[in-house]
Amino acid sequence: MNLGEVAAIVGVGDAYANEENRKDPLQLATEATYKAIKDAGIKKQQIDALYTGRAPWADRRPQWSNIFASHIQLPVVLTTELTMHGAGVNIMLGVAVQTIASGRADYVLCVQSDATSLFIDTVAVGAATDADPQYEYPFGPIIPALYGQSARRYFHEFGLTENDLADIAVSHQKWGAHHPHAAKAKFGEVDREKVLASPYVATPLRRWMCSTWGGGTAGAFVVTSVENAKKAKNPLYIRGFGSATTHEYLTERMALRECKFPNMGVLPNITHTSAREASRQAYAMADMTPGDMDMAQISANFAHMALILMEDIGFAEKGKGMDLYREGRTAPGGDLPTDTNGGWLSFGQPGISCDMDSLIEAARQLRGEALGLQVPGNPKTAIVQGAGGMLACNGVTIFSTEAP
Amino acid sequence: MMEQGESGAVDRWPEPRKTMDAEPFWEGVDANKLLYQHCPSCSQIVWPAHSVCPHCDATGLVWKESAGKGAIYSYSTVMRPPTPIWNEKAPYTVGIIHLDEDYYFFSEIDEPWEEMEVGRRVEVTYIQRDQMRLPVFKFAAA
Numbered sequence: 001m002n003l004g005e006v007a008a009i010v011g012v013g014d015a016y017a018n019e020e021n022r023k024d025p026l027q028l029a030t031e032a033t034y035k036a037i038k039d040a041g042i043k044k045q046q047i048d049a050l051y052t053g054r055a056p057w058a059d060r061r062p063q064w065s066n067i068f069a070s071h072i073q074l075p076v077v078l079t080t081e082l083t084m085h086g087a088g089v090n091i092m093l094g095v096a097v098q099t100i101a102s103g104r105a106d107y108v109l110c111v112q113s114d115a116t117s118l119f120i121d122t123v124a125v126g127a128a129t130d131a132d133p134q135y136e137y138p139f140g141p142i143i144p145a146l147y148g149q150s151a152r153r154y155f156h157e158f159g160l161t162e163n164d165l166a167d168i169a170v171s172h173q174k175w176g177a178h179h180p181h182a183a184k185a186k187f188g189e190v191d192r193e194k195v196l197a198s199p200y201v202a203t204p205l206r207r208w209m210c211s212t213w214g215g216g217t218a219g220a221f222v223v224t225s226v227e228n229a230k231k232a233k234n235p236l237y238i239r240g241f242g243s244a245t246t247h248e249y250l251t252e253r254m255a256l257r258e259c260k261f262p263n264m265g266v267l268p269n270i271t272h273t274s275a276r277e278a279s280r281q282a283y284a285m286a287d288m289t290p291g292d293m294d295m296a297q298i299s300a301n302f303a304h305m306a307l308i309l310m311e312d313i314g315f316a317e318k319g320k321g322m323d324l325y326r327e328g329r330t331a332p333g334g335d336l337p338t339d340t341n342g343g344w345l346s347f348g349q350p351g352i353s354c355d356m357d358s359l360i361e362a363a364r365q366l367r368g369e370a371l372g373l374q375v376p377g378n379p380k381t382a383i384v385q386g387a388g389g390m391l392a393c394n395g396v397t398i399f400s401t402e403a404p
Numbered sequence: 405m406m407e408q409g410e411s412g413a414v415d416r417w418p419e420p421r422k423t424m425d426a427e428p429f430w431e432g433v434d435a436n437k438l439l440y441q442h443c444p445s446c447s448q449i450v451w452p453a454h455s456v457c458p459h460c461d462a463t464g465l466v467w468k469e470s471a472g473k474g475a476i477y478s479y480s481t482v483m484r485p486p487t488p489i490w491n492e493k494a495p496y497t498v499g500i501i502h503l504d505e506d507y508y509f510f511s512e513i514d515e516p517w518e519e520m521e522v523g524r525r526v527e528v529t530y531i532q533r534d535q536m537r538l539p540v541f542k543f544a545a546a
Contacts, residue, residue, distance in 0.1 A: 132510070133421035135452055138538055139512045140418070140482060140490045141498045148480025149500055156478075156522045203481040203517065251452055254477075254500055254508035257459070268508065270478070 004285040005404040007097040008229035009236040011040025011222030012367070014360045016181045017115055018215035025056040028113035028218035028353075029068055036109070036220035040232065047222070048105035049078040051096060053089035056114035057351040058216070068111065078104065084245055085130075085388025086299075089355035090395030094241030096223040108223045114351025115216025122213050130390040132249035144210055144302065145202035146250055146390050150270040151304040152204060157271055158319035162204055165303035166195035167322075169208045169345060171331045172306075176342020179372030183214040183348025209303040214348025219356035221363070226403065234367050239381070240288065240398040242281025244274035250390050265318060275312035275385050278394040282383070283314070286398045290314035293398070294379035295365060296330075296338045297358035299387040300345060310338070313385050313396065337375045340365055355386035359397070366401050415489045417533050426453035428467050433537050436530050438470040440507055451507040472528030473544065474503035481517035501526055501541055512540040519543070 013035025017023035023031070029052075037044055055064030065079045082088035082095055089112045096108035116122060131137040131146060154160060170190055176182040177189045190208065198207035229235040244261060247253040254268045261277035283289060296315065300306035307321030315336060316324055324330050330338035341347045341361040344354055362382035364370050381400040387393065422430055432439035441450035445462035456463055479499030485491055497513045497520055513526060525544035530537055 132452075134423055134426060135420070136510045137418050138420045138536065139498050139510065140486060140493070140496065142482055142484065142486050145480040145482045145498050149478040152478045152480060152522060200481070200483045202483060250500070251508070251510045255451055255458070
């Protein structure tokens with residue numbers, strides 16, 4: 001059985017919040033879920049399984065998925081959080097496919113929400129990072145300083161500079177300036193000078209090269225069999241998915257001298273990620289190549305990660321990702337529209353639902369219902385890559401308006 | 405240790421959450437020694453501390469002492485510290501050091517941030533912070 005021929009998304013729902021219009025993660029998830037159920041044209045009770053990513057930072061209760069199932073009064077046979085850090089939000093789609101393929105569910109709900117900046121002291125979140133609590137945390141790193149290690153190595157190995165990172169931020173903002181819910185939309189388009197004038201957060205990353213806290217978001221998908229999808233309007237077929245993790249903490253990644261996943265570069269390194277393996281699985285399942293993708297939505301939380309990830313998911317050779325940005329291919333009007341809501345850099349980070357924002361953006365674009373700039377030309381196929389942890393975990397999902 | 409999202413009532417220097425595997429390492433730090441593990445079965449270095457060799461699955465890991473000398477592999481200078489207790493220290497630099505014994509160690513490089521360079525030679529020293537002793541690195545003498 002090819003898992004890429006099993007299931008489709010038949011219902012999509014999303015929800016948004018900000019300081020003027022506050023909603024908590026339960027409200028956001030509820031709003032998105034009911035939209036998705038209505039969009040799917042099913043009754044709530046038809047849902048057999050409910051997956052979420054890990055609990056939102058704005059409501060960190062264990063058993064989040066069961067809490068939400070109960071909140072909407074939905075007994076199900078199976079519910080769990082998919083972790084692998086935030087990448088679980090991307091990975092849960094593939095797990096929904098597996099659940100349907102096994103016959104354990106006819107309809108699966110996948111949902112995630114968060115609203116960190118609306119409810120939590122975000123400085124405190126930054127303090128307890130994805131740093132190793134024994135070997136790294138005592139030295140006072142912040143998340144940008146951990147990712148900054150990878151940026152410094154990328155400069156060193158491939159000869160890039162801050163100017164290049166600035167150009168990546170500019171490209172993201174070209175999309176973000178036009179999205180009504182992008183955290184940085186209010187700044188309009190920016191130029192290289194403005195990015196380079198912003199202060200360092202942790203070298204070499206300046207503020208404009210880093211994601212910012214967004215308000216609140218939620219996304220929900222109703223997933224079902226391809227057979228059921230024949231009755232749906234606007235199904236999005238899940239053609240391929242993959243996942244992989246290489247480590248938890250940076251110190252452990254630097255101890256990884258061998259890895260069974262191919263094409264990880266000369267180890268140890270922190271310029272290649274498990275997005276390589278996750279995307280390899282997804283392309284193989286879909287029987288597609290990077291050239292078949294009409295767009296990419298990735299998890300670049302820092303400017304240099306856009307390069308690393310676009311390379312790892314196959315759009316450029318390692319070290320050459322900058323060409324995609326220099327040639328304008330990823331920006332509005334380009335042939336590889338990327339992060340079309342502004343991406344994590346410009347759309348912002350609501351918390352765990354950042355990986356969901358990428359999925360929702362892809363879904364809206366493929367349906368011709370983008371909230372910001374619409375990619376023209378009737379795009380059919382999107383690759384969505386979601387990361388979690390300290391360059392640690394990756395999920396990749398490919399979906400298409402074209403049936404397998 | 406603070407969980408993500410918790411505001412600490414008392415702002416303290418963060419202490420290492422010590423694992424039992426690493427107890428000899430911390431005893432070494434208290435005695436101004438930088439220790440690491442070695443696997444006699446496969447001859448590979450093991451760091452961070454383990455009970456079983458992650459490379460060849462053997463037990464019987466032994467502890468050795470590093471000369472504490474190496475080169476900067478990567479670095480990043482923190483300009484916006486995580487909690488107020490770090491403010492006086494900022495900016496400060498955290499990085500990965502490639503020790504000459506051929507393993508990688510995360511630490512602070514206690515030198516002016518404008519002088520950091522990948523490849524620059526460094527040496528370990530030890531600092532006391534409240535009840536905690538930590539290895540940090542300084543530029544090696546020319």
